[in-house]
Amino acid sequence: MAYAASNSTIVTDTKAFTTAVGSGEEFIQWIKDQLVEAGWTRQALLAKISYTAFGIADGDTVTLDGNVFTFYSTTPSGSNPVNRGASNHAAMVNLGAEVLLVMDWDSTVSGDTITFTVASNGPEYTGNVLLCSTTRAGVSGIFDFNPDSTTGLGRTWNGGFRMTSSAVHSNPLIIDFRTIASRTCDITALIKDPIANFTGIQVNNSWSIVANKYQFILYITGIYVAGAFMLASHLKPSRDLEWANFVTGPFNPVSPFGGRRDGDFSDLSVNYYADIATGSPYTDIITTDPNETVTLVYPGFGYGVTSLQKLINKIPNFTLVRDDGTGIPFEAFIAICPTDPGSFATSVQIVGQLWDSLIYATLGVKDNSVDIGGKDGIVMMTQQGSADISIGSLVVQIET
């Protein structure tokens, strides 16, 4: 095998986000734009619209894209009616999922008319059943991102984009980016089947991205703690595999876990998703067993003198340099358990390579610029060596 060059446009960008209402959607739009430029495909994900329920009655109307819809009944068979003044939550519960329609349309409210604007490339509306409400007295309907609130600004929520990577052979990496209901700026990166839900990305920061058509890395310069990092890759699979997908990132928007690079290479294993062709997709968190820990594989060496220490090298803190003093680049092979190590007795295997990346057996400085094959690169992760742990830096190419 050789350097895993994506042979695609490498997209980089940096943008600051806040906690303001709408910043989560702005963040998702930004990710979408970068990944599309890098060669990913996008699909709009339907948003949800919640309204403060002032009551629904027969004859109430709503106009959708110039079409007027009239409510016939608020009482589906077998369910309880929704009374005036009932909360939106109660309405949803009582009326049931079959009445809830998810849409990704922009909307404006004027009087008791809600006007939806269908995106030119959005999905077509095919249903004619809505859950919403209007005030019969003509007062503007108020809808909110908080399903149970009666105040706020009207907008959609939980919408976003499904981003699909390019595929080497098959089974590209698919990630749904959505805003999180009830939180102004948080998002979720949802991996379909099984569900790996990376909800801990701390949007309120200045984020950077480096992406190619198979892989992206989201990071914050100078901040390495949990919630400040996400790596998602449709790996260049090992020759024996049809595909290998890997994502590491944080969950828990309030107290993030994972999605960090303040430790060493084992940070890749803190909270991750893996879908390897020879096994079933799974999510897992880091364990104490190094044989189950996502690991970068390269001819690094630690130091020590006992029989199990790497190479019985007695001298610590050596970096790998050639006779001319230059560092040796190694392919970024990554070893992952093909099946959930928590459920099966299994060890890591070299399932593929990170794209446009190399490992230098030297201790670099995170976020510093380095040369990678004559192109600009950045030190993304580092690892201090010890007796059984190889010294190293994961370097990612940022220049096409």
Added chain:
Amino acid sequence: MSGIVFGVNYSFRRIVTIQAAAWDVQTSINQLTAALIECDWTQVSTISGSGGTTGYELISSPTPNRNTRMRVSIWWNGTTTVVFGWPIIQIKVADSNGANSFTRDFLTIRSDLGAKSVRFVCNPFQFFCWYDSTLSPGGASYNTDTFNRSTAFGGVPVLVTPLSGGEAFWFQSGGRDFRQDVVPDSNAQYAFLINGNFKSGTNSVATTLAPELLIMRGDRLVNDVPFPSGNYPVTTPIMMIGDHTNGVVAISLWDAITVSYPYTTRVVTTADFCTWENITQNASIGTLFVVTDSQFQLTQPGYSY
């Protein structure tokens, strides 16, 4: 990217593989010398040995572009094993001027075993000598005692420094050497010369790194890591030499690869129009393979690359 590549550092030169006699001193010396000469080493002088034997000093062929050479001397100075009195042949390695030398009693001659022989593989820049019990009578395939000696590995390495004429060589023999593992133990004898730094002796000094090879392993794993197919990574040999004061550097070998899996038996295989054979057996980690035959053996020295 230049220098050590991800592929094999093929010499594209003559490779000689023989079962060299190890049952008679002069026969052994003659066959080892003849093998080196056949792959473009040049005889420099003769050495008057013990018991009327004759030894030889040779110099390797200049490496491409850098023209680096080393000297090797093979002779018998009369040394015998303490018990049984079997002769032990000497090998001396040195730089192209004969300086920075190290001598090792490396090959025990056993006339009591019939036609004992050792595996000897050489090219214009390096040599490997080891014993294999599947090819010759003589006991276990690796040294388990201090008197049945049969290993010597050395050569001019693959370098990246564009320093024409710069001296460099490496050598290892004895103890748990490359015959048994890619990492020598504290009983191994070694010598190296790199960037003006010469070190030699027994691998028991904490601040000196005797020649050892790196293996693909997880960044915090001691064990090897396979591919899903069950195969293991094959890499360009990365040999580490040096010391704490002058620095440790990575050099490479000609016509060789390392496999990140510990083979315990003799393996002969073909790839890249070459025949490969493992030197390392009984390893705990990794195996060194060398080319024993190649379809790409040029008769003229020198090539552009």
